[in-house]
Amino acid sequence: MTENAYRDAGVDIDLEATAIKALINNLSFKRKGSYTMLGNVGHFAGLIDFGPKVLALTTDGVGTKMLVADRMQDWSTVGIDCIAMNVNDLYVMHVEPIAFVDYIATDRLSVEKMAQIGLGLNEGARLANIDIVGGETASLKGLVNGLDLAGTCMGIQAKDRIVTGDKIKPGDKIIGVPSTGVHSNGLSLARSIVEKYADYDQKLSSGKTLGRELLTPTRIYHESLHVADTCTVHGMCHITGGGLLNFLRLSKFGFRFDNPLTPPEIFRWIQETGKISPIEMYRTFNMGMGYAYVVPPESVDAVTKLVEGARVVGEIIGKPGAWLGNVQVT
Secondary structure, three states: OEOOHHHHOOOOHHHHHHHHHHHHOOOOOOOOOOOOEEOOOOOOOEEEEEOOEEEEEEEEEOOOHHHHHHHHOOOOOHHHHHHHHHHHHHHOOOOEEEEEEEEEEEOOOOHHHHHHHHHHHHHHHHHHOOEEEEEEEEEOEOOEOOEEEEEEEEEEEEHHHOOOOOOOOOOOEEEEEEOOOOOOOOHHHHHHHHHHHOOOOOEOOOOOEHHHHHHOOOOOOOOHHHHHHHOOOOEEEEOOOOHHHHHHHOOOOEEEEOOOOOOOHHHHHHHHHHOEOHHHHHHHOOOOEEEEEEEOHHHHHHHHHHOOOOEEEEEEEOOOEEEEOOEEOO
């Protein structure tokens, strides 16, 4: 079975982590005066001290999912993905997203493509209840081949309501929340499998084509604000590129998953068709769990009652790392 499928498809998670660390190591300047940064670089969002409040910023894009949209000639939902990837990174810190700016870089402007992207951005803004306050479109022929869609989101929260994961401890339970599919990560690998062994019009047993399945928008987990307001939550995680490795941002303790959510058909198809090992799949994709709560045992019932489809998938252990049963993912 392929152990380094994601790297072979063009994305080396380990190299990316090393490269990001090299960049962060050179970010030594700290603002002087008021409204300075809180915490360190490396969590899901960056925090800014704003008196009794905290402002938060996050930035992300749609990635190579844009290439699937190009193949399907349908760009109407990628705007939802762009907003989802940003607001979900705010939700995990219990920050309410309020404003968004988009960035589009392209080699050639298309009125139809821009109109469809606008439809998706508008729907994503509605789902997340945010204002799109501006953006930038850059025509970069010779530098960009195609169209890249990204954005930045700002959020706000009372300083004493921020959730960072610092309260996580062994014995806490991990509650997984279903994804809507592949979301916007791992598309380099997913596309390589589809294009090598099938085509985007091939249907799964559900009747949905591979192309439509891969274009399914990323779920916006807006309900997490209410959950963290009404339940004791020690940490939250948005499962993006790197799969279970995302949890390592939250705590020095370990995350053991001994009862993961059942992966939807698209993940089983990718794994079986590409002969990819289970560990590589869980290092690359969300595998059907797009979001997760880390809570004390006494909060499990309250959280699972509030979030449809949510259930306990694992627990926090003293041994560091992310574990799929007894096998370390890291």
